[in-house]
Structure formats: C-alpha cells, structure tokens
Amino acid sequence: MSDTIDFAQPSMIAVNGIELEVFEAGQENVGNPIILCHGWPELAFSWRHQMGALADAGYHVIAPNQRGYGKSSRPAEVSDYDISHLCGDLVGLLDHFGYEDATFVGHDWGANVVWSAAVLHPTRVNKVIALSVPYMERGEVPPLAFIEAIVGSDSYFVHFNRQPGVADAVFDANARQFLCNLYRKNEPAAEPEPGMPLINLAHAETPRGDPVMSDGELAVFVDAFEASGFTPSVNWYRNVDRNWELMEDVDPIVRQQALMIYGARDTVMRAPNLEAFVPRVEVVELNCGHWIQQELPEAATRLILEWLQRQDVADKS
Structure with a gap:
C-alpha cells in the first residue's frame, strides 16, 4: 500500500455533539483499531507516511482531523476545546465504530490528548504511543503562571492566553509563510529575538534550515488553515489552566503499556520522572527535530510497528 493514503475521501462522523472529518485505512482489519491524533498546527495528513504501513500490519487505522481542524466542527466557545471535550471526541469515535478500546498514537498536542485519555478513560485506551510530548506531572500551581514565571510573557502559551486573538490574526494573514517557516x-542555532517567537516566525521572509515536506504536501496544510483560520486550534492552548483544574481529582498514573518517542533535537522539554507516572513506558529517541513522523517517516514507522509487535507477542504469551 502506498504511504500516501487517499486523503480526498474522508467521512464526516458525528461524535460528542460535533462532527469530525475522519480518514481511514485498513477498514478490512475490523476489530484491531489504532487511532492517530495529530498536533498543532497539523492535520490527520501528518500521519500519511504511517497509515498504509499500519494497515498492512493488520490495523484498522482511524485518523481524525480533531475539533478545530480541517473540515471538522469549530465550536465558538473557548471552553469547548478543553481536555474533557478533546478526549470525549476520541471516546465518541470508539463508540461510532463499535470498539471497546484501541491503541492511541499522538504527536505534539495529540500526544497530550492521548496521555489524558489514558487516565480519564482508562478502559478505552489499551496502549499509548506518544511522539515529542511526554506525559507531564500535574504541578501544584496553574501552568500559565508557572510558564510565565520561568519563560516570561513572550512564551506562546502565555501570549495566546494573555493576548487572545493577536497571534491568530498574524497567523491567518501569513498562513503560507508561517507554516513554511515552521515545518x-x-x-x-540562532540568537533569540525579542517578541513572541511564533509571531516573529510568521513575519520572517526567509525560512531557516530544510523543509520537512514537499511544496505539494505543505499546500495541504496551507489550504486547510486558510479555510479554517487558526483561532479554533489555538483555543486548545487557551484551556491549559482549565485542563489543570479538570484533572485535579484524576488518578495521575498511566497504567497502560506505552512507547515514548523523542526527537534528539526537539525543543520540547522532556519529562524528568516519566517512569514514575508511566511505569510501563519504553523510551526511545530518533535523530530529528519536532516533526518526528514527518522528518523520519520510515524510522518512526518502524519503531511503532516493532513496538506494537512486541506488545502483541507479550499479550499472547
């Protein structure tokens, strides 16, 4: 099977009070689901290199454009993008397909959603694979105040919340340039500039480094965000303190088997005590930056498939 699944033929599936644009592969493998969750500012298309291989390995692959992305619903209320809603959408997908549980794979924000689903809905998540973003211990103070104290008000997490709409408008006005510079x-290495880094990136006329994808692949992302705007996806960030509150009484231990894939040159902070909260985790590293499954698609796919195969063997023994 080609590694470029036909992304022109999604289904619109009603879940959790909204509709999700969902792409599938391996529909013949009913009963063995794996759900792929993209990050920001991504799409289900970011899994294009993995979907065919997973289908060939016997999985029913389900890759949604999550709420706020692509042609999926874009609710107006910021609170409609909190972790309860995002995880509820995944449970809704399981219910739609008639699955009790599934293996969940997430990159970037998608990884955070998958980790959260594992503790919010532990009976619906049988395995976790996370790329870039590890499971993070819930701190004693709301995260925005913590981030602002450590990094300052120019942190994009802080800026998105303290100055709502400002960055979104810049991204909307420079969608192609922003995404080209980001991917x-x-x-x-470069000296840090004053101001909010992602806004600076959206205004930068010259990209740095090498492109992660072809012009044609980049156009898929550009077209989608030019149509949807960036505000719905940025609203995920505007719930970080709300999510902290929602998770207060949740058992914080991820008890499922888990694979954590870091990029050696990724700037995302690693979890110093991951094994304390995810005792059944296996940690691996690839020599790449943040966009792991798109930068090193063959290596990332191989890691995922080999880990899944080992888990299947262990489950049968």
Missing part, C-alpha cells in the same frame, strides 16, 4: 528541520 523545518536541521535549523541552525
């Missing part, structure tokens, strides 16, 4: 690899 890079092998970027040379």
